Amino acid sequence: MTRVVLVGPPGAGKGTQATALSRELGVPHISTGDLFRAHIANSTELGQDVKRYLDEGKLVPDEVTNEMVRTRLEEADARGGFLLDGFPRNVGQAEVLGKLLSTAETKLDAVVEFKIDEDVVVERLLARGRDDDNESVIRHRQEVYRTETAPLLDYYADLLITVDAVGGVDDITARVLAALRDRS
Structure with missing residues (x-):
């Protein structure tokens, strides 16, 4: 079973890698961004909460995010494993995830940190040409x-x-798969 959390700065390629790794490992890629969009599109109660926070330019509170992830992890396709992308984003969420998994009598197998120099990320994101991507x-x-997510690296030191x-998508995917094999 493969239960993995993906961690890395914005622009490190987590989403791209999660898609490739999901296919290779045969487990769902669970992204908090995708969950937010799906709940908003389906006008769920949680989705209405998320939309309100986002419309006000605020971060979605942990309680709302935690509940979305909890319900998603209870779905049948996630029982055999998952790749979490964007969750947990802080130690409080990591503690909630630990409790959710403990209740399900399971645990995380690994936490993969995508390490990349900040200047490389800035170049990569500026190259996308999005309106909201300026250097500042x-x-x-x-x-x-x-400040918020990096403390997870200490919290998950034993699983990290x-x-x-840096490199081609396939090369990075191969590195992750090799590291996961070496760990098991």
């Missing part, structure tokens, strides 16, 4: 990652696998 915004997102996130 990108660097601010990197700072938010360092660090992978160089």
